[in-house]
Amino acid sequence: MPGGSVWLLMLALALPSTGQQHLEEAERIMIATPVIDGHNDLPWQLLYKFNNQMRLPEANLTVLNDTHTNIPKLRQGHVGGQFWSVYVPCETQNKDAVKRTLEQMDVVHRMCDLYPETFACVTDSDGIKEAIQNGKVASLIGVEGGHSIDSSLAVLRTLYRLGARYMTLTHSCNTPWADNWLVDTESEKPVHHGLSAFGKLVVAEMNRLGMMVDLAHVSVDTMKVVLNISKAPVIFSHSSAYSICPHRRNVPDDVLRQVASTGSLVMVNFYNAYVTCSDKATVSDVADHMDYVKKVAGAKAVGFGGDYDGVDGLPTGLEDVSKYPALVAELLARNWTEQEVKGALAENLLRVFREVERVKASLQGTAADETPIAFEEVQGPCRTSYGYTKNAGTARRPPAALALALAVALGLALLLSVVS
Numbered sequence: 001m002p003g004g005s006v007w008l009l010m011l012a013l014a015l016p017s018t019g020q021q022h023l024e025e026a027e028r029i030m031i032a033t034p035v036i037d038g039h040n041d042l043p044w045q046l047l048y049k050f051n052n053q054m055r056l057p058e059a060n061l062t063v064l065n066d067t068h069t070n071i072p073k074l075r076q077g078h079v080g081g082q083f084w085s086v087y088v089p090c091e092t093q094n095k096d097a098v099k100r101t102l103e104q105m106d107v108v109h110r111m112c113d114l115y116p117e118t119f120a121c122v123t124d125s126d127g128i129k130e131a132i133q134n135g136k137v138a139s140l141i142g143v144e145g146g147h148s149i150d151s152s153l154a155v156l157r158t159l160y161r162l163g164a165r166y167m168t169l170t171h172s173c174n175t176p177w178a179d180n181w182l183v184d185t186e187s188e189k190p191v192h193h194g195l196s197a198f199g200k201l202v203v204a205e206m207n208r209l210g211m212m213v214d215l216a217h218v219s220v221d222t223m224k225v226v227l228n229i230s231k232a233p234v235i236f237s238h239s240s241a242y243s244i245c246p247h248r249r250n251v252p253d254d255v256l257r258q259v260a261s262t263g264s265l266v267m268v269n270f271y272n273a274y275v276t277c278s279d280k281a282t283v284s285d286v287a288d289h290m291d292y293v294k295k296v297a298g299a300k301a302v303g304f305g306g307d308y309d310g311v312d313g314l315p316t317g318l319e320d321v322s323k324y325p326a327l328v329a330e331l332l333a334r335n336w337t338e339q340e341v342k343g344a345l346a347e348n349l350l351r352v353f354r355e356v357e358r359v360k361a362s363l364q365g366t367a368a369d370e371t372p373i374a375f376e377e378v379q380g381p382c383r384t385s386y387g388y389t390k391n392a393g394t395a396r397r398p399p400a401a402l403a404l405a406l407a408v409a410l411g412l413a414l415l416l417s418v419v420s
């Protein structure tokens, strides 16, 4: 081999490959701007695996290793903020949804208590910045499904007080006031064609409280109505682009244009079924969704919403929360600017959250909405009617007709006993 060629070969080996360069660049960017992810279901795993007994040795978040999420992986992945989902299944609707939601909120608070060197539970945009500066994973709560408030604005307000900072209006079931994505598959019938009158009050109350509205899982009509009426920008905490993979959980183009005009945010989901509409996907396939949202709605509309620990099929190269830098490297390889990358990682979410907080401040002095949902809209065997009728929930006091019948029967019995 001629000397010149050897020299060239050595140079080629010494220089990092462009892939390696992009990964190093991604790490450098993420040290300053770690990712704030929109949706992670670790709390569901803690319920499912350990019935929320976090102090079991096998539930230790440092050693836990059959989940997508644990503390070493969060560190490796440069996760600086996480909306932890306090998901409870649709099966709980009209049953124990509120109680189970409270339990999942409790488990997030206990994560922060048990691992204070890793997690800082925060409730506002300044809190996120501060936690990141202190090297903590800013931990926030997202309520995944309107069924969690059991059609009550009072429960909504109470969840806010306990730290909930977004609510997905539906999971994969209609609530008594909003339609979910399954109506677009025609496997369920549309009931509200978006939101009922009460559903619009829920959105207004969320604006007043400063709770972000999340449109993952809702029907396209619900997306459009909410984007039209919300006083603050909204998020899709874990949804991808319909034009890249036509799954009804994804966001169609006309909605992406509304996202752009309202300053809202699509935090792209990594679940294979939403990324490629198949059971296999790559880092590049996820980047295609990010490129697409950027093309249609602008770079300021892009975020990360991995859906880790909520799904069972993740792209090769994005297997767990340690892998975010690989996706960032892919965006850099596609010539995203550092500013665009930082936007997608964190700044876009912070912008939306600050705007939600600004709308809250502008509505200070507006009274809490006291409107109850109509009783007919929620009537069921698990529900009393206190407050709805004058002698509601009258288990103690038998209705007049029953009392009369009892009196007559008693009288008759007495009469018979006298006769016999």
Ligand SMILES: *[C@@H]1O[C@H](CO)[C@@H](O)[C@H](O)[C@H]1NC(C)=O
Pocket: 055, 060, 061, 062, 063, 114
């Ligand atoms: C989890 O395990 C680590 C490493 O063994 C240990 O240092 C830590 O105290 C444990 N934390 C809890 C909350 O059990």
Ligand SMILES: *[C@@H]1O[C@H](CO)[C@@H](O)[C@H](O)[C@H]1NC(C)=O
Pocket: 058, 063, 064, 065, 066
């Ligand atoms: C995963 O954790 C379990 C229990 O803590 C441990 O026995 C096992 O060796 C670990 N596996 C790996 C691959 O680290």
Ligand SMILES: *[C@@H]1O[C@H](CO)[C@@H](O)[C@H](O)[C@H]1NC(C)=O
Pocket: 224, 225, 228
């Ligand atoms: C959006 O709001 C405007 C004005 O309130 C209304 O005329 C229009 O029909 C609404 N569009 C949708 C899709 O709700």
Ligand SMILES: *[C@@H]1O[C@H](CO)[C@@H](O)[C@H](O)[C@H]1NC(C)=O
Pocket: 333, 334, 335
């Ligand atoms: C990125 O920019 C470089 C240099 O301008 C160019 O050669 C390359 O084709 C671009 N890549 C993509 C994916 O646009």
Ligand SMILES: [Zn+2]
Pocket: 144, 216, 217, 238, 310
């Ligand atoms: Zn979900």
